[in-house]
Amino acid sequence: MNIDKRIEYDKELLNILPDGVLVLNSDGEVTQLNQQAQTELHIKSFPDKSTQPLRIENIINLIYHKENILPVVMEGLRKGEQGYTLPEHIDIQEKNNYTQFPVNGRFVTVREDGELKGILFFFRNITVELTQEYILNTALQRTKIYPWYYDIARSEFTLDYRYFEHLGITPGINNTLTMEEYVEMIHPDDRQAMADAFTIQLSGIETFEKPVPFRLHRGDGTWEWFEGQSTYIANVLGHPYRLVGICMSIQEYKDIENTLIEARKKAEESDKLKMAFLANMSHEIRTPLNAIVGFSDVIASTYYELSDEERADFVRLISINSEHLVRLIDDILDLSKIESNTIEFTFENYPLKSLLRDIEMEQAMKPVPGIEIKALLPDADTNVVTDATRLKQVICNLINNARKFTEKGHIHFGYTVDSNHADSVLIFVEDTGEGIPNECQKEIFDRFYKVNTFKQGTGLGLSICKTIVEHLQGEISVSSEPGKGSRFVVTLPLNIQREY
Numbered sequence: 001m002n003i004d005k006r007i008e009y010d011k012e013l014l015n016i017l018p019d020g021v022l023v024l025n026s027d028g029e030v031t032q033l034n035q036q037a038q039t040e041l042h043i044k045s046f047p048d049k050s051t052q053p054l055r056i057e058n059i060i061n062l063i064y065h066k067e068n069i070l071p072v073v074m075e076g077l078r079k080g081e082q083g084y085t086l087p088e089h090i091d092i093q094e095k096n097n098y099t100q101f102p103v104n105g106r107f108v109t110v111r112e113d114g115e116l117k118g119i120l121f122f123f124r125n126i127t128v129e130l131t132q133e134y135i136l137n138t139a140l141q142r143t144k145i146y147p148w149y150y151d152i153a154r155s156e157f158t159l160d161y162r163y164f165e166h167l168g169i170t171p172g173i174n175n176t177l178t179m180e181e182y183v184e185m186i187h188p189d190d191r192q193a194m195a196d197a198f199t200i201q202l203s204g205i206e207t208f209e210k211p212v213p214f215r216l217h218r219g220d221g222t223w224e225w226f227e228g229q230s231t232y233i234a235n236v237l238g239h240p241y242r243l244v245g246i247c248m249s250i251q252e253y254k255d256i257e258n259t260l261i262e263a264r265k266k267a268e269e270s271d272k273l274k275m276a277f278l279a280n281m282s283h284e285i286r287t288p289l290n291a292i293v294g295f296s297d298v299i300a301s302t303y304y305e306l307s308d309e310e311r312a313d314f315v316r317l318i319s320i321n322s323e324h325l326v327r328l329i330d331d332i333l334d335l336s337k338i339e340s341n342t343i344e345f346t347f348e349n350y351p352l353k354s355l356l357r358d359i360e361m362e363q364a365m366k367p368v369p370g371i372e373i374k375a376l377l378p379d380a381d382t383n384v385v386t387d388a389t390r391l392k393q394v395i396c397n398l399i400n401n402a403r404k405f406t407e408k409g410h411i412h413f414g415y416t417v418d419s420n421h422a423d424s425v426l427i428f429v430e431d432t433g434e435g436i437p438n439e440c441q442k443e444i445f446d447r448f449y450k451v452n453t454f455k456q457g458t459g460l461g462l463s464i465c466k467t468i469v470e471h472l473q474g475e476i477s478v479s480s481e482p483g484k485g486s487r488f489v490v491t492l493p494l495n496i497q498r499e500y
């Protein structure tokens with residue numbers, strides 16, 4: 001090959017390289033420049049015969065920590081350094097358009113008998129790589145995706161260090177875990193599915209591309225849901241030597257899924273209860289109404305044939321059923337007010353003792369044989385800032401329930417002020433009735449809930465009580481033992497927490 005051909009050949013070779021290449025003589029003058037370098041550095045024509053020889057210092061700056069380090073690098077190479085690899089985070093600033101871009105690269109010297117003959121400078125614009133790296137890292141971090149690979153010969157997982165951080169566990173050397181250590185972290189119920197996926201992947205016959213959900217044991221002892229996906233890298237014979245994959249935390253989705261399942265269950269349950277309520281309602285309204293209409297008819301049509309006692313008895317039954325009907329309708333009206341959020345409260349300073357005495361007097365007017373209904377009150381009165389009408393409604397509701405579910409013994413109600421919680425008062429209603437099974441004690445405050453669906457009642461009273469007590473900034477609770485009785489407690493602040 002003659003010399004011209006040789007030069008042409010070298011030029012072609014340099015031009016097909018993806019990196020920029022500058023060939024410099026020992027003085028730093030550019031003797032050759034490939035196509036890529038010309039493009040990156042915005043050099044229109046080279047060699048440009050009309051101008052002075054092109055020196056590297058006149059084409060670029062090498063910006064590292066805001067300083068141009070090119071003169072120092074060139075000086076080092078002239079003084080005997082064999083080469084110089086560009087550190088990370090270094091930029092080329094080209095002097096034609098003054099654009100700046102991050103680079104990888106290296107200076108290499110050509111020497112003959114120790115004497116510097118030329119310098120080669122290779123560089124690669126890494127803007128695209130850095131952009132992709134940034135996008136990938138941001139995506140991985142935001143989506144909680146952790147890359148991993150498994151070295152089959154060493155039976156060893158190498159995991160993203162963030163995976164260890166996320167799980168709150170100590171990483172092995174070089175962020176590795178053995179297969180045994182990893183399997184140990186997987187929930188026993190999920191190990192088989194993982195083992196099956198691995199067996200297929202390791203066979204090298206087909207790739208297992210479906211994501212596998214599994215739970216991992218976190219450092220704090222809890223379980224977290226992940227989804228794993230992998231592929232393999234095989235040698236020339238097609239045998240896999242490395243599995244590569246990602247693990248993605250799907251705990252947030254699982255939590256949302258569980259909340260939705262829970263909400264759907266509740267909605268279905270509430271739907272069922274509502275249907276039962278409607279069916280029950282017609283019965284609940286019809287029964288007292290039938291009694292009222294029936295006994296009124298009897299009195300009207302046979303007034304003079306009835307004895308005084310019979311008439312008094314019928315009138316009493318009409319009165320009991322009317323009262324029941326009014327209570328029922330009041331409950332339904334209250335429920336609709338709660339639903340439409342139009343229930344109103346008027347707070348005022350009210351003496352609690354007088355309120356309970358009034359209730360005791362009203363109760364005394366409708367005694368139940370075999371049951372003592374009594375208020376147990378401290379000597380001193382206590383003033384509460386509350387809506388007295390609504391509070392009375394709650395206490396009466398609790399007493400009416402106690403009357404409904406008590407055959408014999410007593411119904412006591414009253415209040416105490418605990419010296420440890422002097423800013424609140426504890427109002428109680430207790431009975432020696434049938435009691436409430438432990439497992440039902442939470443639900444009785446839900447709408448339409450009844451322990452025994454065949455018993456009279458709408459299942460609304462306690463849920464209305466709970467809503468009222470919450471508006472009064474208090475709490476309601478129950479303790480009960482089946483066969484022995486129940487004790488309902490309403491805790492109210494003596495003074496409410498807002499303007500009234």
Ligand code: ADP
Nearest residue numbers: 401402405435444450451457458459460461462
């Ligand atoms: P209702 O009494 O109209 O059915 P409530 O909401 O007032 O509705 O009460 C819900 C359920 O709680 C009742 O059906 C009953 O099973 C139970 N319950 C309430 N109070 C008592 C009590 N004092 N003793 C036993 N069970 C009670």
